[in-house]
Amino acid sequence: MIATQNLTFSYSSEKNFSFPDFSCADRETMLILGKSGKGKTTFLHLMALLLKPTGGKIQINNQEISDFSVSTAADFRAKNVGIIYQKPHFVHSLSVMENLLLANYLAGRSQAKDLAKHLAESLGFAEHLHKKTTQLSQGEQQRVSIARALMNKPSVILADEPTSSLDDDNCLKVVDLLKKQIEEIGASLVVVTHDQRLKDVVEKRINL
Numbered sequence: 001m002i003a004t005q006n007l008t009f010s011y012s013s014e015k016n017f018s019f020p021d022f023s024c025a026d027r028e029t030m031l032i033l034g035k036s037g038k039g040k041t042t043f044l045h046l047m048a049l050l051l052k053p054t055g056g057k058i059q060i061n062n063q064e065i066s067d068f069s070v071s072t073a074a075d076f077r078a079k080n081v082g083i084i085y086q087k088p089h090f091v092h093s094l095s096v097m098e099n100l101l102l103a104n105y106l107a108g109r110s111q112a113k114d115l116a117k118h119l120a121e122s123l124g125f126a127e128h129l130h131k132k133t134t135q136l137s138q139g140e141q142q143r144v145s146i147a148r149a150l151m152n153k154p155s156v157i158l159a160d161e162p163t164s165s166l167d168d169d170n171c172l173k174v175v176d177l178l179k180k181q182i183e184e185i186g187a188s189l190v191v192v193t194h195d196q197r198l199k200d201v202v203e204k205r206i207n208l
């Protein structure tokens with residue numbers, strides 16, 4: 001589970017945010033909607049401890065995480081949170097498979113090659129595992145980024161526009177896979193999106 005209370009943040013004295021209280025239980029999916037610039041990505045990055053809130057609380061699995069130090073936050077994030085960024089970030093010198101296994105390494109876990117292969121097959125990029133990520137299309141990179149977020153079986157998956165560059169077929173595949181995964185591993189799934197297709201498949205949502 002993930003929950004926030006009275007969460008505030010500011011980039012500068014002119015750019016202050018105050019977010020509505022939010023919670024997403026295990027095996028639940030929540031959409032975060034809002035017009036461009038309303039702070040959806042900012043909210044997600046606060047939940048991921050990539051940004052430090054100026055006030056309020058964040059709990060993951062009932063543990064208070066908002067006052068973690070930078071290094072404790074990085075360690076906690078690697079082990080418990082899977083992030084699908086709006087723009088995928090990969091290590092370009094590594095192959096797709098190595099990028100997936102890097103998530104295990106950073107979390108101090110053993111390399112789950114079979115899981116990587118299984119995710120690659122489910123998401124339709126198994127034939128690209130040996131390639132460099134730069135050799136993949138944008139949609140393929142997005143699917144690799146989704147697989148990477150699942151490599152440590154996180155308790156919380158935070159996804160920023162995970163389906164925006166996918167066609168209808170792959171969009172449904174991805175949503176299906178994410179839903180199956182959160183059911184299987186008991187995770188919470190939080191999705192920031194403009195993608196109208198997701199409104200039809202996810203009931204719970206908040207508006208910023």
Ligand SMILES: Nc1ncnc2c1ncn2[C@@H]1O[C@H](COP(=O)(O)OP(=O)(O)OP(=O)(O)O)[C@@H](O)[C@H]1O
Pocket residue numbers: 011012015034035036037038039040041042043
């Ligand atoms: N690093 C930053 N420094 C200063 N202002 C920022 C920074 N990042 C974002 N902002 C501003 O904060 C506001 C919210 O940005 P954010 O990316 O969270 O919005 P969003 O709702 O995700 O938008 P979009 O739907 O366009 O991706 C925007 O006005 C943006 O210009």
